[in-house]
Every structure is written in structure tokens, then in C-alpha cells.
Amino acid sequence: MSYRVAKASQYLAITGGGITDIKLAKKSWVFPWQSCTVFxxxxxxxxxEVQAMSSEKLPFVIxxxxTIGPRVDDPHALLLYAMLMSQHDKHSNHVNELVQGVIEGETRVLVASMTMEEVFKGTKEFKKEVFDKVQLELxxxxLVIYNANVKQLVDVPGHEYFSYLGQKTQMEAANQAKIDVAEAKMKGEVGAKERNGLTIQNAAKIDAESKIISTQRLGEGTKEEIKVKxxxxxxxNEKEALVAKADAALAIQKAALSxxxxxxxxxxxKAVALREAELQTKVEKMNALTRTEKLKAEFLSKASVExxxxxQEANWELYNKQKQAEAVLYEKQKQAEAMKAAADAAFYSKQKDAEGLVAMAEAQGKYLKTLLGxxxxxxSSMRDFLMINNGIYQEIAKTNALAIRDLQPKISVWNHGGAEQGMNGGGKGPMNDIAGLYKMLPPVLDTVYEQTGMQPPAWIGTLRGTEPKQSLQAQQHRG
Known part of the structure; x- marks a missing residue:
């Protein structure tokens, strides 16, 4: 068992008994059944130096x-680094190849979608795109990118795009410098000419203004003289007008006074005459009022009586009309009551008839039910019985007889001889039937002609061995 302490830029990764996954710490006790790695x-x-190719298929070197290192402010990221990268030295080829592979892969993919002009001019945007895509993979x-610096793009040997581009820029700068020198020289010469011209113009302008001012002064003197006169x-003229105006005012005042x-x-x-007329009018008005009051009294009394x-007459007529209306109303009411009574009686009669029909139908139903039983x-037997009982068959026979009688049919009956008579005068045998058939044809044709008017074909009468029509008819009558 030992107590381990990591340096300021280091961490302890401890695994083993009592630890679920990995324990990260700056200092800790390490037991014999535990393993500790310092990273x-x-x-x-x-x-x-990333070799890439733009969308125009132009190769170049970036x-x-x-500057890449573990993300120390994120415990999860630090744990990932401890699990995946801590067993390798950060300067080892493994880490170097890993980082280089990520950077080269993302950079090449990004450059392949851009033109050379976009890469060259949009350096900041290009750097940001590379930074974001590489960081996503790291x-x-x-791991986290602390800093990324993309240096000047370099040509691949055999492809001098940037060299030619630099020469183009230098030539453009030289040409622009020549243009600027020529333009400055032109401005100097033009400026000198402009100054000389302005000097001459200003001198002429001053001379002209002097002449104008002299003429103006002379004109102003003449103008002042005319103005005074x-x-x-x-x-x-004003004084003369005032005198004439005073004379006219005096004459007007004299006329007004007159x-x-x-x-x-x-x-x-006129005032005296007007006063007399007013007094006379008042007198006439008083006389008219007096006569009006007198007539009003006479006619008002007479009108009141009328x-x-x-x-009273109107009240009497109104009373008579009211009584007549009451009488008519009473009569109408009685008529309505009578009509209602008649309608009730008719309804009662119809109701009884309907009840009788219902009773009859019920009786017939019971009769038919009993008969069917x-x-x-x-x-079928019940139908035949009802038709016989009601005389339906007799009616049918009578109707058919009347129909046949109205048709008036023509009935022909003939006989072509007895069975003993044979063909050509007598004899018996099989030919007798054939002879009878031939003898039957003429009467049939005659009957068809009589009833329909149709003649038999001409060839029937021309057969040899046949008798004339007259003899056939005579034979028919004899038969």
C-alpha cells in the first residue's frame, strides 16, 4: 500500500478492488489489489503537412x-482519455498517427468540396471548418484542440499554382504602380494648366466686373435724376387732385342739404295723412267686431239646437241597428246549431253503416272460415262451391253463347259420298281414302273463298283428271 501524489499537469488513474470503473484523482492511497497509472x-x-486536392483537382500542401490535449474541464472526457490514451505516451507514434489521421482525413474531405480560390481567400472560414470537424472526431x-494554425499554402512539386499566383500578383502590383505614377504625373501637368487658366479667367472676370460696376454707377445716377423729377x-398732381376733391365735396354737401x-x-x-288712415282703420275694425259678435250669438244658438x-236621431238609428244586428246574430247562431245537429245525425248514420259493414264482413269471414273447414x-273445392252456389258457371255459359251469336260464323257441311263409293264410280280398297281426300279439296277451297275472298291458285284447276267446278259443286250438293 502506498500514497501516490500526481504533479500539477498529471492525474492518477486507479483501478482494481473497491473501484467500479476508473478512479481519477490528484492524490490517493493505492492498495496492493489496485493498479495506479499516472498520465x-x-x-x-x-x-x-497535409497533402490535399481541391475540387478543380489541383494538389497542394497545407x-x-x-495544439491538442485532454479536456481537463470535463470529467467524462478526461475519463475517456484515461481509458483510451493513458497507456500510450503522448509523444508516441500511436498518438501522433491517431491525431494526424483525424486531421488529414477531415481536412482532405473539406478541401475536396472547395475551389482553390475559396481555400485561398477564405482562410479564416477554412480554418474554422477544419477546427470544428477535427474537434468533432477528437x-x-x-481530446480538445487548444489552438490550430494553418500556415501559408504550398505548391506540390510539379504544380506551381501558388508560384504563378504570386507572380501574377507581383506583375499586377508593378503595373498598378506604373499606372499610379503616370496618373500622378498627369495630375501635376493638368493642375499646372488649370492654375494658369484660372489666373487668366480671374483677371478677365475682374476687368468685366469693373466695367459692369462703372456702367451700373452711371445708370444709377441717371435713374436718381429721373426719379427726383x-x-x-x-x-x-396730388396737390391739384386734392383741390379738385375739396371742390367736389363742397358741391355734394350743398346738394345733400337741399x-x-x-x-x-x-x-x-305724409305723416298727417298716415295718422288719419290709422284712426279710420281702428274705427272700421271696431264696427266689424260688433257685427260679428251679434251674428255669432244668433247662429250659435240655432246650431246648438240642431x-x-x-x-238624438243618430242615437236612435244606432240603437235600431244594434238590435237588428243582435237579431241576425241570434238567427245565425240557431242556424249553426241546427247544422251541427244535422252533421251529428249524419255522422251517427255513417258510423252505424260502418258498424253494419264491419259486422257483415265479420259474418262473411266466419262463413268462409266455416266453409273452408x-x-x-x-x-279449390270451396271456390267451386261458391261459383256453383252463386251461379257463376251459368253466367259464363250465357256470356259465351252471346259472344258466339254476335260473331255470326259461316258453317259449311259437305259429304263426298258413302264409304262404298270408290274412285271413278265405285270399288273398295286403299285408294278410296285418297279419292276422298281429293274430293274434299274443292269444298274447302269454296269455303275459303266465301269466308275470306281468297281465290285458289290457277294451277289447281288445270290438273288432269279433275272435274269442273260446277260438277264438283253439284256433287257437293248431292252429297
């Missing part, structure tokens, strides 16, 4: 320096 957590610099080993003339005196005289005379008379439920 360093200080970061290490890894320098690589010099990079990564998390499973408990005009003001004197205006003053004279007019006022005449108007006063007319108003005085009003009372009309009211008597014939042992033989429906």
Missing part, C-alpha cells in the same frame, strides 16, 4: 500546427 494532461503541438478520445411731378330740407317737408305732410236634434281446407 500527463498537458497539451502537445502536432505539426503536419502546413498546419495543432471528442470520442477525450418724377416725384416732383407726382407731388404737383335734398334733406325737401324730404323733411314731404315727410311732414246639434242636439241630430245627436267443412272441405278440409281445400281452397
Amino acid at each position: 500527463d494532461v498537458s497539451p502537445v503541438n502536432y505539426t503536419f 502546413p498546419a500546427v495543432f 471528442n470520442q478520445f477525450g 418724377t416725384e416732383v411731378k407726382v407731388f404737383q 335734398q334733406n330740407s325737401r324730404v323733411a317737408e314731404v315727410e311732414a305732410s 246639434y242636439e236634434t241630430k245627436v 267443412a272441405v278440409n281446407n281445400d281452397y
